[in-house]
Amino acid sequence: MKKSILGLCLTLGLAGSAMAQTHWGYQGDYAPENWGKMSDAQTCSTGKTQSPIDIFDSKTNHKLPPLKFDYRHADIKQIVDNGHSLQFNFDSNSNLTYNNKTYTLVQFHAHEPAEHTINGIRYPLELHFVHQAADHSNLVVAVFVQEGQQNSYFEKLSVFKKLAKNGSENTDILFNPEHLYPHNHSYYRYTGSLTTPPCSEPVTWILFRQPITLSKAEIAEIAQYLPKNNNRPVQPLNNRIIENN
Template identity: 40%
Template sequence: MKKINLTPPSLAAFSLLIGLMFAGIAIASDSHDAPAPAATATPASKPKAVSGSADDEMSKALMNKISKGSGDIVIRTGDLPAGTAAAEAKTAEAKPKAAAKMNKSSEKEAADAHGVHWSYIDGPGGPENWGNLSKDNLACLKGKTQSPININVDRAVKAELPPIEFLYRPSSLSIVDNGHTVMVNYGEGSNLIVDGRQYRLVQFHFHKPSEEAINGERTDMVVHLVHQHHDGSLAVVGVLMSTKNSPVARKFWFGDEPAKGNPLIQTLWNNIPLVKNKTEMPGVMIDVNQMLPSDRSYFTYMGSLTTPPCSENVLWFVMKNPISVSEDQVKNFDRIYPMNARPLQPKGDRLIKETKGN
């Protein structure tokens, strides 16, 4: 037998040749694992363990495609071992599912909040939940000087209060049913002056029954006249409306004469738009002075808006004497808004002042 001497260069070449032979065997093989000795073949019924990362398995599948000469090289999940495909699918789905699970509650709450609008009816949008509908409404829930309140006459401080100067002038009617009440946007040039501060009349709107209570009793309706100072602060005048004549308006000792309708109220009701949230300007002139009582004595306190966002630091003036409206006028508003008054809020330690001697 002839002895072969392998020099280092020959040995390197021989090693490369052996490596290529085994590489050819690996490429030709249809298995993703290293070939096993013939004597210890793995039974077909026993599933093969998947080893290595998903990238290793993808490389082996690619080599298998090349060895078969299958044309365009496209790796599909079907080309990968079952364990690898499942593992990759599980990994791909894990993050979205986890994120969806984490955000499920917050998304539901957001959807509920955006889908529910505030109202006066008990439920998700009711007064007890106004503060939960938006972060802008937190004052409705956590405010300490909220309106409306019950005015206990016996607990009000009698004081020499400055008279309210109502410098109102006629305005062209601009009226809208905003889905919560009937509101009139008033023209510029009408102002209220009290204690040296001037507020411009911006708009007025109605509630049924009156939101304010006097000694625990609410009247049939109330009109809120909303004013704004040039610094942005607000002053609201509440004029109570009643179908019962005041004692000074009674003409017969044996009974009450039915209250007459208010002419301005009738003009407004005649021009309520047929479509909600659509402002109508019918070319009619109105004078808000027609909704002021002849006796201008009042209660005053610090409170808030009575609708969301329930902003506080609002200066309130509640006229002590109501104006008269007819039952038909109240019934007509009732046909649109049977009840649009916020529940009474805690008075707390707030001070209520009352015009002295009235």
């Protein structure tokens, strides 16, 4: 199971085995506007439910399903600077149950600045916690980060600051993402895609309405492992419904 989850990390993380053979990035000929020209990433330009999007806060409350976390034994086994983001890979022993479906926590990674915008406003950082169910359907929990006080829980991962550029580090760090998530679990929900090639659809997106804080120094320390502006531009909404609670 651990071997398959590692493969999943590479697929859902920013460079799957198929995509590793295709050069893509965020600047020049390899920028997001050209992703759809790649034979194995045409969905990036043809898909109708692409991510990220601008979230229009309608302030309409809906009765959305609760988020049931079981991250008690969450264990980060590897930290990777994969050339597209800083990525933290989890062991396969933590789950999120949502809408009567269980998803395994696979990894989380960072985008600087944020990919999604809220009424056109962009946060300095966005964290994506990627989950996958047994039927291979995907759910991503997005956490917005604003500049503020140092985040003592995030500092549990400080070993990444010693990571060599484009390097990786095997780890054994107990890290419960629920302790990093905002205290208020109200969220936006919509149907979208992965925000990197192959831009697979559909993906259930859960975006916490309340941001968390990291210090200016912490954001800068993450950013040094990220390509400049590793955020895909917002995509057309195409009549999709954005729900919130």
